[in-house]
Amino acid sequence: xxxxxxxxxxxxxxxxxxxxxxxxxxxxxxxxxxxxxxxxxxxxxxxxxxxxxxxxxxxxxxxxxxxxxxxxxxxxxxxxxxxxxxxxxxxxxxxxxxxxxxxxxxxxxxxxxxxxxxxxxxxxxxxxxxxxxxxxxxxxxxxxxxxxxxxxxxxxxxxxxxxxxxxxxxxxxxxxxxxxxxxxxxxxxxxxxxxxxxxxxxxxxxxxxxxxxxxxxxxxxxxxxxxxxxxxxxxxxxxxxxxxxxxxxxxxxxxxxxxxxx
Ligand code: NAD
Numbered sequence: 001x002x003x004x005x006x007x008x009x010x011x012x013x014x015x016x017x018x019x020x021x022x023x024x025x026x027x028x029x030x031x032x033x034x035x036x037x038x039x040x041x042x043x044x045x046x047x048x049x050x051x052x053x054x055x056x057x058x059x060x061x062x063x064x065x066x067x068x069x070x071x072x073x074x075x076x077x078x079x080x081x082x083x084x085x086x087x088x089x090x091x092x093x094x095x096x097x098x099x100x101x102x103x104x105x106x107x108x109x110x111x112x113x114x115x116x117x118x119x120x121x122x123x124x125x126x127x128x129x130x131x132x133x134x135x136x137x138x139x140x141x142x143x144x145x146x147x148x149x150x151x152x153x154x155x156x157x158x159x160x161x162x163x164x165x166x167x168x169x170x171x172x173x174x175x176x177x178x179x180x181x182x183x184x185x186x187x188x189x190x191x192x193x194x195x196x197x198x199x200x201x202x203x204x205x206x207x208x209x210x211x212x213x214x215x216x217x218x219x220x221x222x223x224x225x226x227x228x229x230x231x232x233x234x235x236x237x238x239x240x241x242x243x244x245x246x247x248x249x250x251x252x253x254x255x256x257x258x259x260x261x262x
Contacts (some may be wrong), residue, residue, distance in 0.1 A: 023230025190213030223258025
């Protein structure tokens with residue numbers, strides 16, 4: 001199972017062992033890929049470097065995607081280190097937590113723009129820079145969540161994800177000529193710190209008991225009676241990052257145990 005031997009890729013969005021990006025990193029390492037990691041701030045550097053070392057990676061970079069110069073420098077540094085790159089996993093999102101509850105109508109201009117920049121546009125900027133050093137084609141992946149419906153409390157993040165999913169389609173068109181594939185994975189409710197923070201608000205049905213909420217949600221909504229794990233997401237990421245998926249681009253693939261059957 002070393003279909004990714006010799007492949008080099010960047011993982012953006014590991015915050016800790018519960019991050020979806022961490023599950024993905026473990027799977028891609030098992031498959032033989034060599035990984036580099038980013039962290040957005042010194043506070044996270046202390047966590048990300050030891051995690052990278054667990055997967056035998058010494059390649060870590062500081063990159064706050066809110067800063068254009070960080071993104072440009074990131075790919076210059078990767079070029080100096082590796083010469084080229086085969087894949088990128090973008091598992092980055094941010095919104096002011098106070099606006100992930102109540103009415104979307106109350107979204108502030110400032111948080112709308114910041115959330116869009118970090119959660120949506122950064123994938124376009126990252127793709128542009130990564131494509132410059134993808135010499136033999138490659139794979140660009142991002143993470144999204146069901147954005148075709150208005151979901152209570154998801155608010156501005158739903159709007160960002162909708163724009164992100166559309167970006168995936170345009171980027172797939174633009175980069176197809178270079179044999180660079182662009183896709184999104186859409187998992188449903190993985191218990192990461194990012195999700196728990198978002199659910200921890202006075203309007204959330206999960207506020208009182210997150211575990212109970214997850215249990216009831218899966219019972220009522222999932223065709224399989226369960227919810228996906230980071231390992232399920234990692235398996236799809238592995239598939240989309242390697243040669244066996246060479247005809248798939250511009251797609252948003254649900255990993256949802258049948259919560260949103262199409
Ligand atoms: P997480 O909190 O572990 O990951 C979010 C990451 O975004 C963190 O590593 C954080 O450092 C990074 N980030 C935030 N602002 C940044 C910035 N300015 N620059 C660089 N990095 C920044 O949570 P997660 O649930 O693993 O989220 C990863 C991705 O998966 C997100 O895009 C999220 O929307 C998406 N997603 C999560 C779920 C879920 O159920 N957990 C479902 C669908 C999609």
